[in-house]
Amino acid sequence: MGTRRVSKPLQQALEDLLVERYGANWHRGDSGADLRTAIREFKADYLDREPVEYDDTTAVGYAIYHLPAYYAAVGYVLSTLTERGLLPRSIRVLDVGAGAGGPALGLHDFLFGGDGAGDGGNDDDGGNNDDGDASGIDERAASVDYHAVEPSAAADVLDRLIDETARNFRPTIHRTTIEEFEYDSVGQGDPDDSNAADAGDSDTGDAGGFDLILFGNVLNELDEPERVLDTAFEYLAPDGSVVALEPADRNTATGLREIERAVADDGDEATVYAPTLRLWPDATPSDRGWSFDVQSDLDTPAFQQRLADGHDDTEADVEPDAYRNVDVQFAYSVLRGDGERRYPFQASRDRHAKMAEMDNHVTERIDLLGVKLSHDLSDDGNSLYRIGDGSQSTDHYAVLIKESGLNRDLAAAPYGAVLAFENVLALWNDDEAAYNLVVDAETVVDSLSGS
Structure with a gap:
């Protein structure tokens, strides 16, 4: 999957939310100034490695600034699974720290098509989209029982944006932290059951579980990320995947590798599927591990452009570009419990230096x-x-x-x-x-x- 833009339905949904909350000229006046201030402040907090406190304005500003890149990144990572047929079309998903919905909506458009943003390789009708609409969504493409865990005000933004998803994308938002989330309360579920999102009678820890557990830019914010990941693996389906993404900067990208190594190399359940393959049996890396992917820049979404256009030089000594974020650069880790690796190659002492x-x-x-x-x-x-x-x-x-x-x-x-x-x-x-x-x-x- 590759995308150069946020899908039109998603752009429109976020624009609609902004108009509903702040009016047609949301990007100007006090509302625009407040949103730009929120963006500047959470960017500064991030650089200072300070926690971001989410009120309603910060949550919306976060969606404007971060959602597009998160939306794009998740598709690139999921494509490493679909190329091996390891992402089922009938799927149960847990999205930890779902935020304003970047990973969720990226997953949705990857599976259902959304304005041409899907992976494009799994249509069984020769490309005809008889069940689709002007948005490009193919309602038949997948069946998703989706659970989001998000305690902050960003959940309100997610709740609004996720209303625009396909009818076979059935969401439930759990407004709690992952540490307090009760896995068993959501049941084992069945993605083909229209009531699956509300099921609560099965034991998730049995033969079922989640096919995909997403950690989108959240592990670096947790006090005990390894413990959270270990617990997640207890509720992962036998052939499921844990996907973790983090920003590309050195602190968060190397932090992701430390967590990956603690879970995969020091534990006994997880295998690194991608990208940092272990090519030597029983060997483990201990270098810095600052590794991240870089993809093509996004086209600037209309809502980012409008916010930048509303910038007044009296607000702050920054350029309007401070409110545009189209770089798609991310660190990621895909972990599995069944031993699968993206590529099966291994080094040999007879042929290769170590x-x-x-x-x-x-x-x-x-x-x-x-x-x-x-x-x-x-x-x-x-x-x-x-x-x-x-x-x-x-x-x-x-x-x-x-x-x-x-x-x-x-x-x-x-x-x-x-x-x-x-x-x-x-x-x-x-x-x-x-x-x-x-x-x-x-x-x-x-x-x-x-x-």
């Missing part, structure tokens, strides 16, 4: 397997990509100094691809305290997982 032992190979040309864990990180000069094999304790970067037909896959392969390197030169970079894997005209790089 990153945990890279110090033994400095100045040598070697072969190895690695996962591409970044976009091009260079500001200028030679292209630079983070690489990991799941054993590394120190950062490793593939440095492309001479592109050729033999190594073109290094640049062309997508984030998360497994790459086979042949005849790559291993060097130590003392300035960065990292290993450089120098890719030149003598180096072969093949993407084992496709480009």
